[in-house]
Amino acid sequence: MTAVRVMGSETEYGIHAPTAPGTNATWLSSQVVHAYAQLTAERAAGGTETRWDYTDEDPLADARGWTVPRRSAHPSQLTDQPAELTAAQIALEGGEMDADSVLDGGDGTTALMMNMVLGNGARLYVDHAHPEYSSPEVTNPLDAVRWDAAGDAVALAAVRQIARNTDLPPVNLYKNNTDNKAVSYGSHENYLMPRQVPFGHIVTGLTPFFVTRQLLCGAGRVGIGQDGAAAGFQLSQRADFFEAEVGLETTIRRPIINTRDEPHATADRYRRLHVIIGDANLSQVSNYLKFGTTAIVLDMIEHGTVPRPEIADPVASLRAVSHDTSLTGLVRLTDGRRVTALDIQEMYLEAARRHTDYTGASDPQSGDGHTAAVLDRWEQVLTQLATEPAQAAGQVEWVAKQFLLEQYRDRDGLAWDDPRLGLIDLQWSDVRPEKGLYHRLLSHGRMERLVSDDDVQRASVEPPEDTRAYFRGQCIQHYGRSIVGASWDSVIFELPGQRRLQRVPTREPLRGTRALTGALFDRHADAAGFLAELLE
Amino acid sequence: MAGQEQKNVAGRTEEVEVPDTDAGAAPAGGPQASAATEGVDDLLDEIDGVLESNAEEFVRGFVQKGGQ
Numbered sequence: 001m002t003a004v005r006v007m008g009s010e011t012e013y014g015i016h017a018p019t020a021p022g023t024n025a026t027w028l029s030s031q032v033v034h035a036y037a038q039l040t041a042e043r044a045a046g047g048t049e050t051r052w053d054y055t056d057e058d059p060l061a062d063a064r065g066w067t068v069p070r071r072s073a074h075p076s077q078l079t080d081q082p083a084e085l086t087a088a089q090i091a092l093e094g095g096e097m098d099a100d101s102v103l104d105g106g107d108g109t110t111a112l113m114m115n116m117v118l119g120n121g122a123r124l125y126v127d128h129a130h131p132e133y134s135s136p137e138v139t140n141p142l143d144a145v146r147w148d149a150a151g152d153a154v155a156l157a158a159v160r161q162i163a164r165n166t167d168l169p170p171v172n173l174y175k176n177n178t179d180n181k182a183v184s185y186g187s188h189e190n191y192l193m194p195r196q197v198p199f200g201h202i203v204t205g206l207t208p209f210f211v212t213r214q215l216l217c218g219a220g221r222v223g224i225g226q227d228g229a230a231a232g233f234q235l236s237q238r239a240d241f242f243e244a245e246v247g248l249e250t251t252i253r254r255p256i257i258n259t260r261d262e263p264h265a266t267a268d269r270y271r272r273l274h275v276i277i278g279d280a281n282l283s284q285v286s287n288y289l290k291f292g293t294t295a296i297v298l299d300m301i302e303h304g305t306v307p308r309p310e311i312a313d314p315v316a317s318l319r320a321v322s323h324d325t326s327l328t329g330l331v332r333l334t335d336g337r338r339v340t341a342l343d344i345q346e347m348y349l350e351a352a353r354r355h356t357d358y359t360g361a362s363d364p365q366s367g368d369g370h371t372a373a374v375l376d377r378w379e380q381v382l383t384q385l386a387t388e389p390a391q392a393a394g395q396v397e398w399v400a401k402q403f404l405l406e407q408y409r410d411r412d413g414l415a416w417d418d419p420r421l422g423l424i425d426l427q428w429s430d431v432r433p434e435k436g437l438y439h440r441l442l443s444h445g446r447m448e449r450l451v452s453d454d455d456v457q458r459a460s461v462e463p464p465e466d467t468r469a470y471f472r473g474q475c476i477q478h479y480g481r482s483i484v485g486a487s488w489d490s491v492i493f494e495l496p497g498q499r500r501l502q503r504v505p506t507r508e509p510l511r512g513t514r515a516l517t518g519a520l521f522d523r524h525a526d527a528a529g530f531l532a533e534l535l536e
Numbered sequence: 537m538a539g540q541e542q543k544n545v546a547g548r549t550e551e552v553e554v555p556d557t558d559a560g561a562a563p564a565g566g567p568q569a570s571a572a573t574e575g576v577d578d579l580l581d582e583i584d585g586v587l588e589s590n591a592e593e594f595v596r597g598f599v600q601k602g603g604q
Contacts, residue, residue, distance in 0.1 A: 012603045012604060014598070014600055015600070016597070016598050016600075018588075018594065018597060021597050025600070025601045026601075127603065127604065128601065128602060128603050128604070129600070129601030129602070129603065130600070130601075130603045174598075178600075179598050179599055179600035180595070180598075181599060181600075183599075183600045183601065183602050183603070184602075184603065185600060185602070185603025185604060186603055186604035188604065250604040251602055251603065251604050276604065404583075407573075407576050407579075407580055408580065411580060419591040419592035419595050420587070420591045422591070422595040423587060423588060423591040423594055423595050424583075424587070426594075426595060426598055427586075427587060427588065434586065435586055437583060437586075440579070440582065440583060440586065441579075444575075444579060446579075
């Protein structure tokens with residue numbers, strides 16, 4: 001498999017209504033989902049207000065082999081409960097209700113739209129106090145970049161829709177991971193793995209890699225410490241928020257390796273590795289390397305060829321690496337060696353070259369078509385960082401951001417704690433192309449593109465063709481009116497005149513592809529005929 | 537590999553060497569690749585025009601509730 005494997009991304013966007021400070025963030029987030037629902041209802045035949053099906057969610061299952069009792073879990077861990085706001089809750093929170101923003105909850109209560117499945121196979125919902133886009137399942141790092149960027153297009157469309165509504169304050173969305181006031185929110189990756197790989201091997205193989213991969217895919221941050229109070233610039237948005245090596249939590253005591261064990265697939269065959277340590281990336285090359293190199297490292301773990309430099313104190317080293325923009329700081333290993341973060345990345349790259357030469361995955365002719373490109377790009381960026389980091393300003397997000405900040409510091413003589421530098425850091429990630437500074441650099445040709453704007457637009461509407469996301473997305477596009485719920489591993493139909501709902505399980509991530517089901521969608525304009533042939 | 541021909545300029549450490557503290561001393565605009573700095577004045581002028589107007593207030597007002 002190597003760089004080719006089932007994967008996906010989740011992005012929680014920072015949300016801000018500058019003209020309405022103090023507005024309830026959950027309510028604002030629900031307005032984002034609702035605004036996008038209004039747009040897609042215009043586009044899709046049946047609307048895409050498909051509810052989430054929570055049947056198979058199990059957020060308290062731990063990959064190390066046990067389950068946390070519900071009563072001892074932090075409330076934020078109970079992600080298998082629908083988070084619907086009732087009118088009473090909103091009133092208590094001081095939020096306002098207007099008729100347009102309310103949808104009938106269907107069970108007598110009035111609820112805002114909090115959760116929808118999109119025609120591209122993604123999920124858009126309110127997670128805690130942020131709007132979150134979870135990409136459809138894809139099979140390679142380039143598609144991961146494409147359908148992750150599609151989430152930014154979805155976020156932008158929602159922002160524009162809200163801006164047209166004079167009853168609502170303008171809402172800004174930011175693809176970042178902290179407010180620099182001690183709060184962080186995540187961007188997660190998911191990778192499908194065979195269940196038989198012992199979890200301990202995943203921990204030892206991944207930890208040194210995760211401590212150092214921020215060199216490739218850190219998004220850069222102004223401010224040091226969780227509250228950003230110490231002046232300075234660091235590689236990663238997230239590093240200062242990690243406090244444990246391994247654990248189940250994602251909102252408190254965040255661990256470098258997260259053990260949530262919800263496969264959303266056939267549980268005795270697969271695990272879904274839930275990675276919470278990454279920064280949200282706008283830079284396409286950083287995002288590509290984040291998914292591509294991690295997938296290759298997982299392949300080495302599965303084959304027992306992963307290098308095992310054991311870091312003496314991973315949590316402290318994670319922060320130290322993030323704080324060291326000179327890239328010369330030393331990381332202490334348990335065998336007594338002291339090496340740089342670049343050295344550790346080189347160890348992984350070298351092992352990956354050997355591994356993929358052996359498996360043939362990186363062969364230019366007979367390889368999988370992705371692994372060779374990831375390895376070449378990985379090597380190129382590491383070489384740039386080792387010789388002259390500024391060369392990577394068009395590729396690596398933290399280098400690009402640092403370059404812009406340094407230009408401002410030079411021109412205006414700004415100290416690192418000047419609020420304008422904090423504003424540049426924040427506005428870097430504004431999803432609006434006219435305001436977002438990443439987007440300004442992109443339009444000037446200063447950030448390298450791997451996928452075109454047209455590609456991204458298409459991905460915000462169309463699902464990938466080579467995973468079950470194709471089935472989910474096409475069902476919603478074709479038969480939205482007849483679908484009452486969907487999740488990663490199910491689509492639920494309600495046909496007119498039938499009392500029972502029909503749940504179609506999609507537990508194999510590589511089935512439901514265009515090759516397997518495309519003709520079926522072509523043959524049936526209506527859900528009844530489609531289901532009859534599918535289930536016969 | 538790109539960068540090999542630049543080997544002789546390696547060894548220069550640029551940017552902030554002691555990132556945990558406000559070292560204050562600016563990196564004296566370290567010598568960047570000239571292609572990167574070309575047109576930077578125009579770029580900064582353009583960005584000046586799109587930055588939110590009151591930086592301090594705007595940054596202070598960006599308060600998020602916890603997430604994952």
